[in-house]
Amino acid sequence: MAVDKQTVEQLAELARIAISEETVDEVGKRLGNVLQLVDQLQSVHTEGVAPMAHPLDEVQVLRPDAVTEPDQREAFQELAPQAEQGLYLVPKVID
Amino acid sequence: MHQLTIAEIIRGLREREFSSVEITRQLLTRIEQLDGDLNSFITTTPEQALQQAGAADQRLAAGDAPLLCGVPIAHKDIFCTHGVRTSCGSKMLDNFVPPYDAHVVEQLQAAGAVSLGKTNMDEFAMGSSNETSFYGPVKNPWNPEHVPGGSSGGSAAAVAAQLVPGATATDTGGSIRQPAALTGTTGLKPTYGRVSRWGMIAFASSLDQGGPIARTAEDVAHLLTAMAGHDRRDSTSLDRPVPDFAASLNDDIRGLRIGVPKEYFSEGLNAEAAARVQDALKEYERLGAQLVEISLPHTHLAVPAYYVIAPAEASANLSRFDGVRYGYRCENPADLRDLYMRSRGEGFGEEVKRRILVGAYALSAGYYDAYYNKAQQVRRLIKQDFVQAFEQVDVVMGPTAPNPAFRLNEKTDDPVAMYLEDIYTISANLAGLPAMSLPCGQAGGLPVGLQIIGNYLDEGRMLNAAHQFQQATDWHRATAPFAQAAGEQ
Amino acid sequence: MEWEVVIGLEVHVQLATESKLFSGASTRFGAAPNTQACAIDLAMPGTLPVPNKEAFRHAVMFGLAMNAEIGRRSVFERKNYFYPDLPKGYQTTQLAEPIVGPGEIEIHLEDGSSRKVRLHHAHLEEDAGKSLHEDFHGMSGIDLNRAGTPLIEIVSEPDLRSAAEAVAYLKKLHSIVTYLGISDGDMSQGSMRCDANVSVRLKGEKELGTRTEIKNVNSFRFVERAIKVEAERQIDLLEDGGTVTQETRLYDADKNETRSMRSKEVANDYRYFPCPDLLPVELSEDYIEQLRGELPELPDAKSARFASEYGLSAYDADQLTQERVLADYFETVAGKSGEPKLAANWMMGELAALLNREEKSIDQSPVSAEQLAGLIARIVDGTISSKIAKQVFEAMANGEGDADTVIEQRGLKQVSDTGAIEQMIDEVIAGSAKQVENYRNADEAKRPKMMGYFVGQVMKASKGQANPQMINKILKDKLDALL
Structure with a gap:
């Protein structure tokens, strides 16, 4: 029931989470256990049941179009691991 | 003074029996002396607390004090606090000091409460034992070899240990109610949308709800009255009037129809815990309530549905933690991919990573219908069970958790066993219903919780029922050995 | 062998709202980096989105102008991928239930023919920030001012059959969004961006060929060239017995060629799901009808009116109504001079040449509508000949004042003695x-x-x-x- 290594690596890539070579099997096994639990869902018929993304049947309230946010760049960039000239820095982005 | 409830503190402050500075100082000292063993706080803010307490005393003297003025509380470290580190129990946010407050924090501040600090929690609220915190596990004040439950284990343990009379918490699948049950405290998860999620770090947005943990239903009512309210910054916040939840505490509960779901007493429930819950139900009958056996036939699917929906939402909610704008960044990233992979690989703990991967799996091409969509359909079936039940009954009651507090490390190697600890609490989150836990006895020297699930926006009636039970019983007054021993020091 | 080119366009249009789609930060162009990126735009922990009503108004107006179905209920979803200009790690967009459903518009081609192009749908979504590649010790800088700016993505059916048709369609969209005032349509500032899906097949073939997607072509001229050169590449490939690979390609304007974007080749699985922070948006029939009532006269209607009211040819009427400011200019000149045909001739002749030469748009024209009307009036009353009028026009363009001043100062009055x-x-x-x-x-x-x-x-x-x-x-x- 364990999730195979290749799938674990694909998921890790999608989620951008490094998983060490030594723990891949363990992660796969545990994911497998969770999926086994989740597979119980297949035991019930749900044909015609509308999926429910929100617990309450409320609708969205829209906001008036107004600028309400002042510039707080300095406060925000104090939190940044690396920022310069008002920009957040990351390793080179290649297009 | 640390034994006082919030209601007693409100009275004492107004009658000048003590000042806010005095009680705040005493609790801060108690935290300093005792919390090293308990580990219920991640951060304390003594200077800020004493400053707030001083200001509160002035307002009290001036006679224009709001209800909670001068009352010490603590915030779960999932609520953003302006200028105070907010870690969410994670290495990822170990250095994160928000430049803004959560709505809940603003509301309690406006009500005059004094914050002593930030309580420990499972990392990103993912856990049922408080063992996934980057800051180490919290001990259960009833027995330090046992867990306090999670994810709001720090808030529950601090209240049970009488380090603070009340604390904020959050509940995505039982994270208020289960730790309340395991520590003998009273905690309430409101109707989804009652309490704004603004500034509350998201785990699973359609399930998360903030609420209070305290020692009595009356205290919970006071805290909830302050915390609840519409907030335009949260699109899912309900624009409904917030009553004074304390106003209906003494209503007559004779004739109250209590639904008892047979599925909540099936195999897997600890026998002693089951007996305590049955005793509580008998007490309600004595108080004039009427027990009605009901069925919630999809109960067994709540945990599987939850472990699709919650990880799916979490997998996206936690993508923002990428080491670019705030939070943990790995050393010397080789390139952009390496920055992401290692910052997230090193910044998140094992349980968080596992849930993100499960979520990515459930949403990925080819599995969406079988997992995510199916779980959302099952979610509707679960909600419909309750809608039907509430046509016949006023509240639903049963156990909060299948077992009293388990031992530290007992379930850490078996995530699925851990997940099943939330079997009775998860349904209320999926359906968005309000639910609470209050102590109703003990099993093997550890507290047992009674769960009350109410209809939408019916928190007042639940608190009324809980308060009436607490007027007739003493379980909520039982003091954890840790608090007792420490009190004698 | 005769080949047929099949093109579908995905056009992103930045909406002209004051604030962002989900936050109260300003959308103004050109501010210092990250000064218009608030806590929500930066995806700070615990922050939540609240949608902008005006963005919905814009999207509905667009849908009505495209004769499209309006989604009475629309749902935002999360499109998950990691990129430094995408702070949340997902883009909030619409997929299964978009705000604008299928529709249809007519495009007019230079040969005077016209054809219908079907709209697949249009949806609201948020823009990403920008990565700046100037060298910061070998790193890239991220500016998130643009992050969260509202966009509508307009997706056509693969109904276009040539680069010229694609450009005509794009121009039509441009004229609709600017007529509605929902976007400034400025392609040079990225207010309108185009991705083109291009495939080729033998004429008469029913099945579509394998397509490639050309990303981010940002001017009408480049769209035309990029599609032409990509279609030629595909035809050459197929005629040499090769096959087209489904991929994303980039148009290099300097070399006039498209090339594969390897960095985007990693198979992405976007894991869309409904955004749990946002609720379904429901629009009432009354609201939609109210907006229908507020629609301005649109290019096609205006063109028809110009033809009937002013006696212009269909071609002239069409040309003069492509841009709202151009049409307004025409109506001013025609009204003040009382000579619509002369007004049209002058605008499409001398004025168009002048603007083209000076690389200016009509709203930057050195000769105002009033000045042109004054000039035409002098031709009509015989004060000057058409030939002299050209001199006067050039003088007006050089800022020598209105027609009467120029005629007077240069002594150009016609001899009728x-x-x-x-x-x-x-x-x-x-x-x-x-x-x-x-x-x-x-x-x-x-x-x-x-x-x-x-x-x-x-x-x-x-x-x-x-x-x-x-x-x-x-x-x-x-x-x-x-x-």
Whole structure:
């Protein structure tokens, strides 16, 4: 029931989470256990049941179009691991 | 003074029996002396607390004090606090000091409460034992070899240990109610949308709800009255009037129809815990309530549905933690991919990573219908069970958790066993219903919780029922050995 | 073998709202980096989105203008991928339940034909920030000012059959969004961006060929060139027995070629799901009808009106209504001068040439609508000839003031004095004995053509200021008198 290594690596890539070579099997096994639990869902018929993304049947309230946010760049960039000239820095982005 | 409830503190402050500075100082000292063993706080803010307490005393003297003025509380470290580190129990946010407050924090501040600090929690609220915190596990004040439950284990343990009379918490699948049950405290998860999620770090947005943990239903009512309210910054916040939840505490509960779901007493429930819950139900009958056996036939699917929906939402909610704008960044990233992979690989703990991967799996091409969509359909079936039940009954009651507090490390190697600890609490989150836990006895020297699930926006009636039970019983007054021993020091 | 090119366009249009789609930060262009990125735009922990009502109003107006179905209920979803300009790690967009459903518009081609293009749908979504590649010690800088700016993505069916059609469609969209005032449509600032899906197939074939997607082509001219060159590449490939690979390609304007974008090749699985922080948006019938009532006159309707009201040709009417400001300019000139046809001719002739030469748009025109109307009035009342009018126009373009001022200062007033003209004609006839002789000996049929010489000479003598109708009449009388 364990999730195979290749799938674990694909998921890790999608989620951008490094998983060490030594723990891949363990992660796969545990994911497998969770999926086994989740597979119980297949035991019930749900044909015609509308999926429910929100617990309450409320609708969205829209906001008036107004600028309400002042510039707080300095406060925000104090939190940044690396920022310069008002920009957040990351390793080179290649297009 | 640390034994006082919030209601007693409100009275004492107004009658000048003590000042806010005095009680705040005493609790801060108690935290300093005792919390090293308990580990219920991640951060304390003594200077800020004493400053707030001083200001509160002035307002009290001036006679224009709001209800909670001068009352010490603590915030779960999932609520953003302006200028105070907010870690969410994670290495990822170990250095994160928000430049803004959560709505809940603003509301309690406006009500005059004094914050002593930030309580420990499972990392990103993912856990049922408080063992996934980057800051180490919290001990259960009833027995330090046992867990306090999670994810709001720090808030529950601090209240049970009488380090603070009340604390904020959050509940995505039982994270208020289960730790309340395991520590003998009273905690309430409101109707989804009652309490704004603004500034509350998201785990699973359609399930998360903030609420209070305290020692009595009356205290919970006071805290909830302050915390609840519409907030335009949260699109899912309900624009409904917030009553004074304390106003209906003494209503007559004779004739109250209590639904008892047979599925909540099936195999897997600890026998002693089951007996305590049955005793509580008998007490309600004595108080004039009427027990009605009901069925919630999809109960067994709540945990599987939850472990699709919650990880799916979490997998996206936690993508923002990428080491670019705030939070943990790995050393010397080789390139952009390496920055992401290692910052997230090193910044998140094992349980968080596992849930993100499960979520990515459930949403990925080819599995969406079988997992995510199916779980959302099952979610509707679960909600419909309750809608039907509430046509016949006023509240639903049963156990909060299948077992009293388990031992530290007992379930850490078996995530699925851990997940099943939330079997009775998860349904209320999926359906968005309000639910609470209050102590109703003990099993093997550890507290047992009674769960009350109410209809939408019916928190007042639940608190009324809980308060009436607490007027007739003493379980909520039982003091954890840790608090007792420490009190004698 | 005859090949057919099949094109579908995905066009992103930035909406002209004051604030962002989900936050109250400003959308103004050109601010210092990250000064318009608030806590929500930065995806700070615990922050939540609240959608902008005006963005929905814009999207609905667009849908109505496209004769499209309006989603009474629309749902935001999360599109998950990691990129430094995407702070949340997902883009909030719409997929299964978009705000604008299927629709249809008509495009007009240069040969005068027109065809219908089907709209698949259009949805609301948030824009990403920008990565700046100037060197910061080998790193890239991220500016999130643009992150969260509202966009509508307009997805066509693969109904376009040539690069020219694609451009006509794009221009039509441009004119609709600017007419509605929902976008400034400025392609140079990225307010309108285009991805083109291109495939080729043998004429008569029913199945679509394998397509490639050309990303981010940001001018009408480049769209045309990129599609042409990509279609040629695919045809060459197929004719050489090769196959087209489904992939994303980038158009290199300098080399006029498309090339594969390897970095985007990693198979992405976007894991869309409904955004749990946002609720379904439901729009009432009343609201939609109210907006329908607020729709301005759109290009097609305006074009039809120009043709009937002003007697313009279909082509002229169409050209003049492509841009709302151009149409407004025309109506001012036509109204003030009372000469719609002349107004159209001048706008599509001299004015278009001037703007083209100076690389200016109509709203930057050095000659105002009032000035052009004044000029036309002087032509009509005979003060100046059409030829002199061109001089006056150039002078107005150089900022020498309105037509009357230029005519006055340069002394360009047309000579309509019969005596003066007769004298000039007499002098020309006297000095052109040979030409007069020829004229007399010529066939009756050839004589009108031969008149040209004398007219030219008289014009020359009058420095172009003599009234040409008068010259013609008097000259003919005088020459015929010599027969």
